[in-house]
Amino acid sequence: MTTSTQQQDASTTDSFISLRDVVFRHDTRNILDGLNLDIAQGSVVAILGPSGVGKSTILKLITGQIRPVSGTITVNRQRVDQLSGTQLNRYRKTLGVMLQNSALLTDMTVFENVALPVREHTRLPEPVIRRLVLSKLQAVGLRGSIDMLPRELSGGMARRVALARALVLDPELVLYDEPFTGLDPIAAATVSKLIRHVNEALNVTSVVITHDVDRMQGLIDCAHIMIGGKIAASGTPAQLAADETPMIRQFMQGLADGPVPFHYPAPDLAEDLLQ
Amino acid sequence: MNKYEHDAGLSLNLSRQLADLGSCGLFLPQILLRIRPSLKQLGNVMRQLYFVGTRSMIIILTSGFFIGLVIALQGYNTLVQFGASESLGAVVALSLFRELGPVLTALLFTGRAGTSIAAEIGLMKATEQLDALELMAIDPVERIVLPRFIAAVIAVPLLTAMFNLLAVTGAYLFAVEWVNLDPGLFWGRMISAVDLGPDYLSGVYKSVVFGIVIALVSVFQGYNAEPTGRGVAVATTQTVIVSSILILILDFILTALLI
Ligand SMILES: Nc1ncnc2c1ncn2[C@@H]1O[C@H](COP(=O)(O)OP(=O)(O)OP(=O)(O)O)[C@@H](O)[C@H]1O
Ligand SMILES: [Mg+2]
Secondary structure, eight states: OHHHHHHHHHHTTTEEEEEEEEEEEETTEEEEEEEEEEEETTOEEEEEOOTTSSHHHHHHHHHTSSOOSEEEEEETTEEGGGOOHHHHHHHHTTEEEEOSSOOOOTTSOHHHHHHHHHHHHOOOOHHHHHHHHHHHHHHTTOGGGTTOOGGGSOHHHHHHHHHHHHHTTOOSEEEEESTTTTOOHHHHHHHHHHHHHHHHHHOOEEEEEESOGGGGTTTOSEEEEEETTEEEEEEOHHHHHHOOOHHHHHHHHTOSSSSSOOSOSOOOHHHHHHO | OOTTOOOSSOOOOHHHHHHHHHHHHHHHHHHHTTOOOOHHHHHHHHHHHHHHHHHHHHHHHHHHHHHHHHHHHHHHHHHHHTTOGGGHHHHHHHHIIIIIHHHHHHHHHIIIIIHHHHHHHHHHHHTTHHHHHHHTTOOHIIIIIHHHHHHHHHHHHHHHHHHHHHHHHHHHHIIIIISOOOHHHHHHHHHHHOOIIIIIIHHHHHHHHHHHHHHHHHHHHHHTSOSSHHHHHHHHHHHHHHHHHHHHHHHHHHHHHHO
């Protein structure tokens, strides 16, 4: 796997996010098992991998919601795994996060949801907040829904509001957990374009977690494929598509048979049935 | 054992319940430490107070009125046998202000508002809303838990006063309109029998303590719920069980201390 080593050597010097030998476990099972990952400043990077492999876990490590058992996590020269409560809050003000389920506050309108981080962290006057929020909602095509409550939104609309909320304070680093699920092709293309646009306009670093291989073209600079608690391969979409390693080929082409485990670790089926 | 593993019903695991009570108690200073003299916080508290108050008003007022009618009816039937029916006002007022008002309001409030606070916070946890707040560098305890806690603490004594007011009204209507007692005698006996300190204020103290207990148990159960549908259901049930038992135990202790 030449691509993966090349990528690492090229980016260790100026990487914005760097995970080194990260081990994380739930109960006794190692979810991440000595994972290394480097993400360059200003790039759009995808983390791909089968369901349950630990993609959201990487996101939680980068945001400091969980800490690794061992290994280091560095973002913008800060050791995220060592930040104290107040430092963590200061760090998080520079992040925009779109979680796997949209997580809008249910008792607030769309407008108030998007305005919440602005109101909490700035002292901008009301007309400025209004203009800011409306422009972000316009960008996701939902300016008309400002007075709706989250329960009145469809899943895809809620995701786009969550996107507007993640971007409202112009973060340095944006993390998207499955931004395309529940979106129709038009909305998905819009969101995809928006991710790219935000990245270029504000020079942010974007990490897109997805298992949607087809959506990557034209959106991302570099993809990392995660299998079995490690990054199995890294490279541009074209490089990965041409990769001959059986595991990568299987994942990229969505083949049912191959070395990538589809099943959650389990005892032998025959043994289980006989019990 | 999994930290979320409790029984939805009457849990017989006493040590687990006591451990829960301990962490519940430790949650109180964490909440109180986040009180700031800020307009934003005041706004959030007022919003919650409005929700909690309006949600509970109807059930508290109707229950109060009918409880007033019932104790007047029961009291009258007993008193009349001793030829002491004119003391009805005094009997009603004493049992209400000291016991029934604070205890029944607290139990009704638990069922109506405490459960919905627990369910709401638990659901926010299950749908990652609390995580999302943390990720926006907003403290969920300050933003979500604290306003609901304070609102409930304020609401319980106020609702107790309303409960008492409606119950006395019910009793008055029964006495004057139904069994034709003299209204002057009804009020006169009531006023001369009730001492502000030992009778009325002891009820107020109780309702303040009950308010703190319900508020704390509800937000604690919600905030520590397992983040699933079942977890929210367990949190709601536990809120009713734990609050009700604590209210009745504390009622006994406080009565013994205040009498
Ligand atoms: N609270 C938990 N307790 C035990 N195991 C957990 C817990 N949370 C996650 N896991 C395990 O960690 C693994 C990785 O979970 P994660 O959410 O990171 O997967 P994912 O790659 O994001 O999957 P998906 O694409 O389905 O979202 C899963 O196998 C899951 O079983
Ligand atoms: Mg995930």
